[in-house]
Amino acid sequence: MKKRILSMFLAAAMVFSMTACSGDNKDNSSGKSDGDSITISVHPSGHGLPAYVAEQNGYYEEEGLNVETLVYIGAPPQMEAYQTGAWDIGTTGFGGIVLGVAQKDLKIIGLSIDDGALMGLWTKEDSPIVEAGYNEETGCYGTAKDWKDAEILYTQGTITDILLIKTLDKLGLTIDDVVRTNMDSSPAFTAFKSGSGDMVQANASFYFNAEEEGWVPATTGESQEIFLPCAITASETIIKERPEVVEKWVRAYMKGVQWIKDNPEEAAKMFVEFSEANGVATDEENALKFVNAQVIDIPSPEEQMEYFAEGENGTVLQDRLAEVMDIYIDMGNYTEEEKAALMEEDSYDSSFMEKMVEE
């Protein structure tokens, strides 16, 4: 009998221990909330570079900030960490915007690189898709017949979904007409190089690696007119309780942006350091191309305010996000409720950018 009671107790203890580390994480201010300490999160990519520059160039010290930077390879781990209260401010792409803003309490306080600028599904030069030639109308190489049943290696749940759907739509196809294989960028690149798949995603800095390999961009963000900025997000708690810290951090980040615009070659060197320190290999030549083609175009505070201005249905930014969300809802990946949460006025706070404009 004792054993049975003990086993039931252990089962209950297991549930408690499983949930003990999680808890309700609406309060996302990090443990380092004293003074001007702050924890931020970035990806080892273009939208994380200004934060790295700010750290390396001493902009945080100039603002009197003590910043701890957490680097995540993608949005899911970044937002899971946010749920545990690991960070207060973070830069992220569209996936992170939905996971953090629509599903949690993050707010968009600013914008960063345009995710659509350097985005492509690449294929090899001798593939039937390239041989069929480029079609101006569809903005891609090949015909529907060439694309049908093609295996495409890419990370699902990212903005590449949108690139693929838009392209397929123009070809009169749907996602069910191709084989979508979920892979991270780096292994997908290696696998494609080794002969797997018919097309591969090569975005951001990988874009130039693909170009170097002699591959052809079967479709690109530019040709499909995908223009979607990454976001600077902050927790509701830190915005309410320590807005002055958020403001200082945004100022330091925007100083980083300006420095990149003024010093692209130095910024490319820093990008190599930043990438390599986080396990993403890149070389200086490609890094410079990447900085010039994408990072340099991070909107200035004035330009950012245009996104927060009124658009057709909400703000310009909301309209952009809504368009993408509709595609995801059609695919069954996200729900109307998540779109509604993303469209709430409360999910945005342009006051920090406004201050940057005033300054």
Next chain:
Amino acid sequence: MENPANMENAIRTLRKKEKKKKRTTILCGIISIAVFLCVWQLLCTLKIVSGDVLASPLQVIDAIITKIGDPRPDGNTLIENILSSFKLAMIGFFLALIVGLPLGLLMGWYRPLDKLVKPIFELIRPLPPIAWIPIVIVLLGIGTVAKSFIIFFTTFVPIVINSYTGIRETNQVYINYAKTCGYSNWRIFWTIGIPSAMPLAFAGMVIALGNGWGTLIAAEMLASSSGLGYMIFMGRNYGRIDIIIAGMLVIGLIGLGLTTALSKIENYVLKWRINTK
């Protein structure tokens, strides 16, 4: 010499006791799972744990039922995902069985082969399945063969170790007796060594099958467009905690079903064991 009737009675009593013990074990299992689920549900209902962090058991059950006919959000129904993962796991497991069982038996019986193969085996043995992923991509691509290879390595090791140990533990008295009767080494291996090794070899297969099924996530991490591991990844990408836990639960339940089925097969194949007990 004991009375056969008494012996039969003793066996009957023993079987009854065993059945009762089994019933108690099953009952205890059911109660502890029920308590676990109730506490979990309560924590979610009372919002002690946020719904963003942990879906409740009812939400998970709902997600499983919905996924049976609804391909959202990963693009496949639950059945399609189960079949895809099952195919992978079985290919990996049976390949490991075909290669590992004879290898382990032969290594355990023939010393020169043991000396030749063991160093390589010991070198490969500690490698975690994920470590194989980069080299597998280059050598085998990203298809079924590549993913099955990851499962193969997880299942191969316990099969080899257990069949090796099993045959090494063959009772020397039986071997000597067979030798006295003029049996050849091969015949002793075949008629005494292999049957002696079977109980441990089967234990190895049960471990291997459990490990292999549990490695699905790693295998489908390589690249996938369907499968239970893929379903979990997609649940993660789209912030669907109910889908993640549903995937975990289905993996656990099927894993339990597979190892139970294999244990039943073991009991059937090794019926003769009762005589030696």
